[in-house]
Amino acid sequence: MDALDRLAEPGLDLLRRVDQLLAAGAPEGHRLWPLLRRMQVLPGDALRAFLDLHPAPLANAGHAVRRLVPRYDDACAALTDPALWSGPAASAYDEARAALLRHLDEGPESLVGRLEATAGYADALAQWVDGSRLAVARVLAEVVSSAEAVRVHAATAPGAAPGAGIHAAAEVAARVLAVLGVAYDGAETLLRQWSSSLAESTWRGSAGAAIHHDGTLRVGH
Incomplete structure (x- = not known):
């Protein structure tokens, strides 16, 4: 349980009251x-x-x-040693083997490169969530301890005058939505930064030369 979890109950209660007051609209200007136009949600729903x-x-x-990376390392190790044979079929095999090695683990566009990028993106998102939760908790x-919160509670108590507390509710909502907006901006920035590294890994090998089956095949010992 972090700071946001501990503040969730009083925060949700306050924002439920804020949403109730804002149902009739926020002050003009x-x-x-x-x-609200950007987030398309009231602060209570946004926090939930x-x-x-x-x-x-x-x-x-x-x-x-x-x-998963060591499994790819094992596959690459099995492909590293050249076969003890020669001839057209062996040459074609060597080309295919080299292309497969490149596809598995050579550079950021390889399968291993994409795995490492995916893991890095997950780490970056975890850090974003951690930092954003701290900012929202703050x-x-x-x-919840502000003068506006007192006014919101009073305005949502039984017998409160209609329209009371609307300015206080708008202030609370603006402060919460502003922080949540910054948090979601951070997520969009991460996606832009990592999108090229998360693209599908495409085959970079050549189609290979034609194999002439009438050639001589020599197998070493």
């Missing part, structure tokens, strides 16, 4: 409006969705992907 993001599954996924700690 308030800085909340651009955030974000609470489901945890770094551990992403970090575990990165570790799981890295554990803003929740600020808003």
